[in-house]
Amino acid sequence: MFRKKKRPGGEISSSGLADISFLLLLFFLVTTTIDVDTGIDLVLPPWVENAEQIAVKSENIANLLVNEVGDVLLDEKIIGVPQIKGEMIARIKANPKLIISYKTVRDTPYKIYIDVMDQLKMAYEELRSEYAREKFGISLDQANEDQIQEIRKAIPQRISLAEPTQAEG
Amino acid sequence: MKFQKKMARTQQDIPTASLPDIIFMLLIFFMVSTVLREVDIQVTYTLPEAVMVEKIDNKRLLSYIWIGNDERIQIDDSIVPVGAISNIAYSKRMNNPNVIMSLRIDRGSRMGIVSDVQQELRRADALRINYSALVKL
Numbered sequence: 001m002f003r004k005k006k007r008p009g010g011e012i013s014s015s016g017l018a019d020i021s022f023l024l025l026l027f028f029l030v031t032t033t034i035d036v037d038t039g040i041d042l043v044l045p046p047w048v049e050n051a052e053q054i055a056v057k058s059e060n061i062a063n064l065l066v067n068e069v070g071d072v073l074l075d076e077k078i079i080g081v082p083q084i085k086g087e088m089i090a091r092i093k094a095n096p097k098l099i100i101s102y103k104t105v106r107d108t109p110y111k112i113y114i115d116v117m118d119q120l121k122m123a124y125e126e127l128r129s130e131y132a133r134e135k136f137g138i139s140l141d142q143a144n145e146d147q148i149q150e151i152r153k154a155i156p157q158r159i160s161l162a163e164p165t166q167a168e169g
Numbered sequence: 170m171k172f173q174k175k176m177a178r179t180q181q182d183i184p185t186a187s188l189p190d191i192i193f194m195l196l197i198f199f200m201v202s203t204v205l206r207e208v209d210i211q212v213t214y215t216l217p218e219a220v221m222v223e224k225i226d227n228k229r230l231l232s233y234i235w236i237g238n239d240e241r242i243q244i245d246d247s248i249v250p251v252g253a254i255s256n257i258a259y260s261k262r263m264n265n266p267n268v269i270m271s272l273r274i275d276r277g278s279r280m281g282i283v284s285d286v287q288q289e290l291r292r293a294d295a296l297r298i299n300y301s302a303l304v305k306l
Binding site: 014015017018021022024025028029031032036037038039040041042043044045046047104105106107108109110111113114115117118121122125161163164 | 193195203219221280284296299
């Protein structure tokens with residue numbers, strides 16, 4: 001009497017599921033930004049209220065001054081931006097304790113600041129890769145974590161950023 | 170003689186039942202790797218170029234400061250004065266101690282404003298910065 005009626009075709013078609021997921025997939029594909037940020041890393045010195053002046057021997061400092069039109073003065077001598085790298089490599093090799101004091105004026109364009117910073121980074125990179133070649137016989141990008149730490153310790157980046165001064169006149 | 174076309178006895182169509190699963194896998198990959206852009210950039214800037222640029226692998230650590238060619242400073246969604254940066258940077262550092270401040274500065278900006286921003290960041294103890302630059306070829 002109460003027999004269950006058998007109905008034909010009791011399934012939900014799942015072929016539309018793929019289409020829906022395709023739509024979602026397309027949405028995420030379009031909104032994803034794959035491009036990675038690139039830039040020059042730097043760690044600022046910590047803020048101290050009354051900065052005590054630490055005397056550094058003048059032979060251990062390389063004064064790098066850049067004025068508002070992009071002339072570079074390295075220890076009272078005018079040099080071009082692309083020459084900084086070679087000059088710095090020679091000077092750091094001669095004196096591993098060298099601190100580069102990098103100073104600009106307030107009107108120096110940011111682009112020139114980055115160009116000079118780039119040169120300094122290149123100089124350190126070259127020194128480090130040279131060290132890696134001599135010490136471990138490998139290039140810098142083959143070095144493992146410990147070796148990188150050791151290389152960094154052997155050739156630290158000593159760049160001191162001085163606050164820009166108002167241009168005279 | 171009769172030429173009869175041979176018919177395979179096996180099923181002809183490829184099963185598509187697992188197609189949604191494959192798509193879902195792709196979908197989940199993109200969902201996980203997506204970082205949705207949440208700010209509108211209100212300043213115009215052109216990044217400088219440099220050779221020694223490094224890739225930042227962890228985008229979630231980044232926090233941006235834009236400085237446009239008219240020397241306006243934007244953080245998150247608003248234009249801020251220089252003096253307010255240290256408070257903002259400090260609260261960002263509280264939320265994420267390893268924050269990297271990415272400075273996206275127009276190449277024509279003057280160093281005065283850049284330095285002012287850096288001093289503010291030092292005051293907030295947000296010392297890891299990154300000068301955003303494009304790769305020079």
